[in-house]
Amino acid sequence: MNKINFDFKDKTAIITGGAQGFGFDIAKRFLLSGAKVIIWDIDTKMINNAVEKLNNQNLSSNTIDVSNYQEVENCTMEIVKNSKIDILINNAGITGPTATLWEYDIEKWKKVVDINLLGTFNCCRAIVPNMIKNNYGRIVNVASVAGKDGNANASAYSVGKAGVIGLTKSLGKELADKNIAVNAVTPAGAKTRILDQMTKEHVQRMLSKVPRGRFLEVEEFTSLVCWLSSEENTFSTAAVFDISGGRSTY
Numbered sequence: 001m002n003k004i005n006f007d008f009k010d011k012t013a014i015i016t017g018g019a020q021g022f023g024f025d026i027a028k029r030f031l032l033s034g035a036k037v038i039i040w041d042i043d044t045k046m047i048n049n050a051v052e053k054l055n056n057q058n059l060s061s062n063t064i065d066v067s068n069y070q071e072v073e074n075c076t077m078e079i080v081k082n083s084k085i086d087i088l089i090n091n092a093g094i095t096g097p098t099a100t101l102w103e104y105d106i107e108k109w110k111k112v113v114d115i116n117l118l119g120t121f122n123c124c125r126a127i128v129p130n131m132i133k134n135n136y137g138r139i140v141n142v143a144s145v146a147g148k149d150g151n152a153n154a155s156a157y158s159v160g161k162a163g164v165i166g167l168t169k170s171l172g173k174e175l176a177d178k179n180i181a182v183n184a185v186t187p188a189g190a191k192t193r194i195l196d197q198m199t200k201e202h203v204q205r206m207l208s209k210v211p212r213g214r215f216l217e218v219e220e221f222t223s224l225v226c227w228l229s230s231e232e233n234t235f236s237t238a239a240v241f242d243i244s245g246g247r248s249t250y
């Protein structure tokens with residue numbers, strides 16, 4: 001299928017968790033569409049791989065832990081010295097272990113919520129003031145069907161992603177009188193490295209719930225994120241866009 005590229009000329013995008021998986025594919029398509037892209041990821045080795053593969057002068061990167069507010073703020077301050085930030089894709093995430101709530105390691109539970117939910121809050125908290133100053137912004141928060149349905153043996157992940165949906169609805173309304181859109185997306189399972197963090201049985205159970213009967217392709221996901229991040233999205237905000245192959249009923 002021939003893909004139409006979006007017009008991201010003169011736009012600067014930060015993509016968290018952009019070193020691989022969904023984030024990497026979004027970075028690739030944004031660059032093809034003329035954006036300046038900054039990848040924020042915790043994994044320096046994977047960042048270096050991504051930078052080498054994408055080989056684009058409009059790409060830069062920072063090693064950063066999105067769950068650490070000070071790191072996020074320091075990095076934001078450096079960037080806004082020379083640039084505006086037009087697009088933020090809050091995509092960094094982990095699933096954590098597959099375990100019942102009563103057997104879940106407490107520190108691991110907190111870590112999952114810290115990265116998925118607090119990480120999204122931290123990036124919005126640091127970057128939104130720059131968007132307000134420029135009266136322009138498109139924020140896409142990557143949630144999950146788990147945040148709508150609640151997956152068994154994934155309480156931390158389901159809570160974190162449900163929180164991302166609530167945060168999106170709240171922040172979207174706070175910014176609705178400005179040219180800033182904040183939306184969430186809820187993908188079903190896609191074959192990225194994140195699946196390695198879960199048991200095979202858990203992944204199979206997730207897949208069995210998808211009426212389309214297959215995994216989501218990363219490129220299909222990127223298409224939705226591109227439209228939500230574009231200037232063409234002038235009205236939708238504080239909303240949740242489903243991309244679960246028919247799994248979610250709302």
Ligand SMILES: NC(=O)c1ccc[n+]([C@@H]2O[C@H](COP(=O)([O-])OP(=O)(O)OC[C@H]3O[C@@H](n4cnc5c(N)ncnc54)[C@H](O)[C@@H]3O)[C@@H](O)[C@H]2O)c1
Pocket residue numbers: 016017018019020021022023040041042043046064065066067090091092093094095115119142143144145186187188189190191192193194195
């Ligand atoms: N792949 C799926 O099946 C699926 C389904 C629903 C939702 N999601 C969500 O999509 C997003 C992207 O996942 P993916 O499938 O591409 O996974 P992935 O593991 O391929 O990529 C996630 C990236 O986030 C980075 N990251 C992890 N912790 C970080 C931190 N503290 N700070 C900065 N970066 C960090 C990782 O280094 C990695 O590069 C995640 O939020 C995930 O929860 C994925």
